[in-house]
Amino acid sequence: MIDHRSSYLADGGSFRDPVGQVFISTNKNKVIRGLTLEVFQQQDKLIKESFFQQLIEDKKVIKTSLFEVMDQENPSSNWHHYIQHELIGPITYPYEWSFSQLKNAAILQLEVLLKSLENGWMIKDATPYNIQFKENKPIFIDTPSFMPWDAGMGWEAYRQYCMLFLYPMLLEAYKEIDFRPLLKSNLDGIEPNTMMKIFSGRDLFRSGVFSHIFLPAKVEKNILSNEKDRKQARDRKSIQHSKLSVIALVESMLRLVKKINNKKSISEWGDYDSNNTYEDADNQIKKNFIKDVASLVNPNIAWDMGANTGLFSEHISSLCKSVIALDQDLNAVDRMYLRIANQGKSNVTPLVMQLNNMSPNHGFAANERVSLEQRAKPDLIMCLAVIHHIRMTANIPCKNYLSYLRSLNCEVIIEFVNRDDEMVIKLLKNKHEQYLDYNINTFKEEVVKSFEIKSSVKLKNGMRELFHLTPKDDV
């Protein structure tokens, strides 16, 4: 049983691997991992390998060192050997990534695996939860996944790789199906059988479909029919694989993954930066206002809710330790990611997120994967021109949304878009419900119940208004 005697807490998502467990110090400045003696000795050997040091130097694998825990500090009596990992930015999940984020993570997984195989090591699993983003570059974080390669060993994580990396990519690239709701509901990924039902006969000629969807689904279907009822399961564990065949398979998968691209159609929001309805002068006032508030708050973590292509996230990034730029538009987030990742070092993390259905606490014991606020609690939230969508598209009353913002207990910049604004008129044009409660007076009345208005500025001849809100203590 885990025994929390000291200042470390077990990570809720780290229970699947029987040979190790992650602990995070309560002040969140240390990440350590308890290991069995056997795996600890393997890690000691791995850390001394030059290929592993090269992967760390290339920022492809997280910096890892042996760690000694004093007896009274030991977070769990289950483990007596520990390693320490460097700290990385906010933890993100694959169901929050854009296509290119998933693709880069998928490439990294295979590159690290190939280097390992060439040097006599194997990676026993293949899950995107073992990959995080540091300055928007993917980095492999689960070092106990490395194990010595034994003769005859195959790529056992092949199916897991397909279910969690390849299939989501193929769904978005070939079928334009958003993979995130599927990955969010199925933490183990998408089954080959499910993919077979989505892909039709003519898809068999597309790269990867026959070999990685049709063939596995067929084999699995045969196993299901041959081993049903009281029939014995056949031994498939003893199948021997040559190292050449394992390397060749991983290489061919890498070539496939590199050439899969999503169709980047211009989305409704994708061109926001050039198509927004602001005049230059108003844009400058808006930029100055958010910059003034950010420098006043000096946030550790800021959320930009409805960030689109991240223009305003980047505008305040130098004043924050970390900015999480959230938007539900897949293409806008993908463009933002590609632009920011190409710039090199950046503390802006783009994520795909539905603002009316944010990532929840879920998985085993509703604690395996946790909400964004548990992973990266904000000190400042920007909601620029999203409140009309919250009210009229998502049907969430302003009162409820303000109450949600108040529950996060941080400073808020919010932009109210008036009913006369051309974008609101467009939204309401074909709606039966006219949302008469949506007006500046009712909005302000609701705001002052939970927040103090520190400052405000009118934009677009009063059609829009920006507010800096600070939470009231007495709520």
Next chain:
Amino acid sequence: MKIKLLSILFTFLYIAPLHAYIDPGSGGAIVTAILGFIAAIGYTIRKYFYKLKKFFLRNK
């Protein structure tokens, strides 16, 4: 009649959980053996093709 109904119901109850003992994922070993074999042929051909290409380019 009651016994018949009960036995049909029992049969379904009896069969259903048995699916839980089948591990279709273990088919991954067969799939990787097939795909690995094909990939290894391609890998070897490519390797020799590049060697030959290099050889001829050098002699040009």
